[in-house]
Amino acid sequence: MTSSAGAPSVAPELAPDGDASSPPRRRRSSAWFLLLPGALWLVAFFLTPMVQLVATSLYDPSGSEETGYAMTWAWGNYVDALDFYLEPFVRGFAYSAIATALCLVIGYPLAYAIAFKAGRWKNLMLVLVIAPFFTSFLVRTLAWKLILSDNGFVVGIAKTLGLIADDGRLLATGFAVVAGLTYNFLPFMVLPLYVSLEKIDHRLIEAAGDLYSSPAQGFRKVTLPLSMPGVVAGTLLTFIPSAGDFINAQLLGDTTTQMIGNVIESRFEVGDYPAAAALSVTLMVLIVAMVAIYIRRAGTEELL
Amino acid sequence: MPADPVSGAPPPGDLQLLSLTKRFGEFTAVDDLDLVVPAGSFFALLGPSGCGKTTTLRMVAGLEVPTTGEVRLGEQDITWAKPYKRPVNTVFQSYALFPHLTVYENVAFGLRRQGRKEVTEPVRDMLRLVELESFGARKPAQLSGGQQQRVALARALINQPQVLLLDEPLGALDLKLRRQMQIELKSIQGEVGTTFVHVTHDQEEAMTMADTIAVMHRGVIEQMGSPAELYESPRTTFVANFLGQSNLVPCAINGRDGGDLVIDAQGALVRMPAERAQVHQGKAWLGVRPEKIILGSPGEDLPGNSLGEARIVDVSFVGVSTQYLVRTSWGQELMAFEQNTGARPLMRAGDQVHVRFAGAHAFLLDHDQDARAGVDEDSAA
Numbered sequence: 204m205t206s207s208a209g210a211p212s213v214a215p216e217l218a219p220d221g222d223a224s225s226p227p228r229r230r231r232s233s234a235w236f237l238l239l240p241g242a243l244w245l246v247a248f249f250l251t252p253m254v255q256l257v258a259t260s261l262y263d264p265s266g267s268e269e270t271g272y273a274m275t276w277a278w279g280n281y282v283d284a285l286d287f288y289l290e291p292f293v294r295g296f297a298y299s300a301i302a303t304a305l306c307l308v309i310g311y312p313l314a315y316a317i318a319f320k321a322g323r324w325k326n327l328m329l330v331l332v333i334a335p336f337f338t339s340f341l342v343r344t345l346a347w348k349l350i351l352s353d354n355g356f357v358v359g360i361a362k363t364l365g366l367i368a369d370d371g372r373l374l375a376t377g378f379a380v381v382a383g384l385t386y387n388f389l390p391f392m393v394l395p396l397y398v399s400l401e402k403i404d405h406r407l408i409e410a411a412g413d414l415y416s417s418p419a420q421g422f423r424k425v426t427l428p429l430s431m432p433g434v435v436a437g438t439l440l441t442f443i444p445s446a447g448d449f450i451n452a453q454l455l456g457d458t459t460t461q462m463i464g465n466v467i468e469s470r471f472e473v474g475d476y477p478a479a480a481a482l483s484v485t486l487m488v489l490i491v492a493m494v495a496i497y498i499r500r501a502g503t504e505e506l507l
Numbered sequence: 508m509p510a511d512p513v514s515g516a517p518p519p520g521d522l523q524l525l526s527l528t529k530r531f532g533e534f535t536a537v538d539d540l541d542l543v544v545p546a547g548s549f550f551a552l553l554g555p556s557g558c559g560k561t562t563t564l565r566m567v568a569g570l571e572v573p574t575t576g577e578v579r580l581g582e583q584d585i586t587w588a589k590p591y592k593r594p595v596n597t598v599f600q601s602y603a604l605f606p607h608l609t610v611y612e613n614v615a616f617g618l619r620r621q622g623r624k625e626v627t628e629p630v631r632d633m634l635r636l637v638e639l640e641s642f643g644a645r646k647p648a649q650l651s652g653g654q655q656q657r658v659a660l661a662r663a664l665i666n667q668p669q670v671l672l673l674d675e676p677l678g679a680l681d682l683k684l685r686r687q688m689q690i691e692l693k694s695i696q697g698e699v700g701t702t703f704v705h706v707t708h709d710q711e712e713a714m715t716m717a718d719t720i721a722v723m724h725r726g727v728i729e730q731m732g733s734p735a736e737l738y739e740s741p742r743t744t745f746v747a748n749f750l751g752q753s754n755l756v757p758c759a760i761n762g763r764d765g766g767d768l769v770i771d772a773q774g775a776l777v778r779m780p781a782e783r784a785q786v787h788q789g790k791a792w793l794g795v796r797p798e799k800i801i802l803g804s805p806g807e808d809l810p811g812n813s814l815g816e817a818r819i820v821d822v823s824f825v826g827v828s829t830q831y832l833v834r835t836s837w838g839q840e841l842m843a844f845e846q847n848t849g850a851r852p853l854m855r856a857g858d859q860v861h862v863r864f865a866g867a868h869a870f871l872l873d874h875d876q877d878a879r880a881g882v883d884e885d886s887a888a
Contacts, residue, residue, distance in 0.1 A: 406601075409570050413569075414616050414620060415591045415617050415620040425605060
């Protein structure tokens with residue numbers, strides 16, 4: 204039905220055929236119109252490069268920048284990529300998983316404190332969480348190189364406490380890479396966690412207490428389940444970019460701590476575009492698959 | 508006690524608040540409050556927002572720690588007990604149902620936390636009591652306001668608390684549903700026999716449901732009693748105005764004549780029983796409820812006290828009754844409600860009338876109080 208308020212004198216059955224349904228139709232077409240800029244953007248800057256990337260991954264691997272590349276549907280590129288680079292794949296995922304877990308362990312209490320305990324310091328604390336973004340990712344990672352350097356105070360203290368051997372080092376180890384990843388992606392964990400914790404109605408926690416939950420039980424049965432969307436969003440925002448990261452491993456690690464991002468980067472460097480593209484597509488497919496399984500498991504499908 | 512006599516719960520005791528005080532910084536929310544709520548009663552704490560009634564409730568629930576004073580339940584001092592260790596449950600304002608749990612799990616929550624393994628039967632019984640048997644699998648967001656309200660009630664009652672606290676439980680419902688829930692709540696209370704302490708700012712809701720009402724104002728209890736007692740014999744101007752409406756006429760007490768007080772109300776000599784007066788000499792407020800005012804035609808001979816002639820300035824016809832606003836000879840405007848029995852024709856604005864009332868229906872209040880206290884407070888009249 205049309206809104207009869209607009210033209211009360213015209214009975215619906217006397218109105219011309221199209222009239223009755225025209226306002227909904229107009230609304231639908233304006234919705235498509237509003238989608239247009241976003242859709243164009245996605246086609247130009249997401250879909251086109253994606254198609255190009257997949258195409259590149261199937262080029263003849265013997266091509267080069269000088270001689271050009273021929274499309275030979277070389278599916279073998281994928282087999283070779285996994286064959287040669289399985290180790291950096293596994294290592295990359297392992298490092299990111301550890302970094303994500305550490306981010307969750309550090310970030311949850313932090314977000315909880317900001318959301319529930321910070322009082323008037325809340326905004327300041329949020330700014331402090333975001334503050335690292337004011338300098339470049341690269342510069343901050345380089346700073347970690349100094350902090351963890353062989354002559355730095357961190358290594359000195361660790362040696363004094365006997366945590367590492369006298370000739371041991373932190374830089375150029377898996378520890379340094381994971382520490383760098385954890386540091387760099389922590390804000391991406393804290394912010395979504397904060398948002399979902401901050402939304403929780405405090406009376407729900409009071410109600411849990413009123414219904415015989417100790418504070419620990421109340422947290423487990425009410426606060427934690429209600430903050431799950433934040434946990435899922437935070438872990439995704441941490442895991443996905445760190446799985447493809449190469450800066451941390453490059454600046455803080457060595458050749459034995461290479462992640463898949465480093466391999467892709469070096470393949471591009473030497474002009475082996477088909478291998479780099481095949482690795483990139485593989486990485487993407489694996490991440491999408493893992494994320495899908497994870498979200499299904501966490502029971503937060505509404506995030507998709 | 509509730510249907511389950513084998514639960515072994517201690518016999519219910521009276522809820523006692525002894526000199527209970529709560530200060531937030533400079534602000535005293537609850538001031539030296541003494542109160543006894545008899546076991547098994549339906550008790551209402553009535554007052555405007557900010558009067559301290561919710562703070563009082565939260566101290567009983569253990570969600571707020573008193574500055575001084577004691578909360579006792581029967582023989583037990585529960586002042587410092589953690590909320591999860593008190594035999595007290597709360598129906599929260601706007602319910603606070605757990606949005607991630609089904610109706611069934613919401614209701615089972617308290618039993619599970621107490622370590623009960625077998626909850627199917629009590630949960631089903633409780634859902635039947637609130638008529639939501641077929642809604643167990645739904646999430647709270649899929650229920651209407653009235654249904655959510657009933658889940659909140661079931662979730663609290665299933666634990667068989669000694670005292671059930673209700674914090675403005677019907678505030679979020681529309682008027683019609685509120686009426687219906689008032690009746691339901693009262694019948695459920697009768698069925699389970701638990702002590703209900705009901706906090707509300709709605710005087711009609713309190714009067715409909717409670718056996719005993721305590722009217723709170725600025726952190727203290729102004730008056731406590733049955734609804735009829737509070738309405739017929741208010742002891743302060745606040746109670747007179749907050750519960751229903753009152754005409755308060757400034758007057759002076761001339762003296763005593765037997766069991767009656769003789770009062771000079773703006774030149775008219777009136778008599779009323781001395782036991783209905785809070786003051787016995789000097790200046791006072793003479794209170795008469797609008798429906799107790801009788802408007803007669805001039806010359807008509809009616810019993811009772813006369814307040815002289817007055818002129819009708821406004822007439823509102825509201826169906827069951829007609830509400831007249833009359834201006835007296837000394838310039839005060841009084842409200843008079845008359846039942847539309849059809850026995851008399853309606854009067855019109857401008858008509859001259861004779862204002863009368865029965866002394867046994869009047870009350871006399873201390874003149875030192877503000878005659879407008881409680882008039883425009885947020886009571887949903």
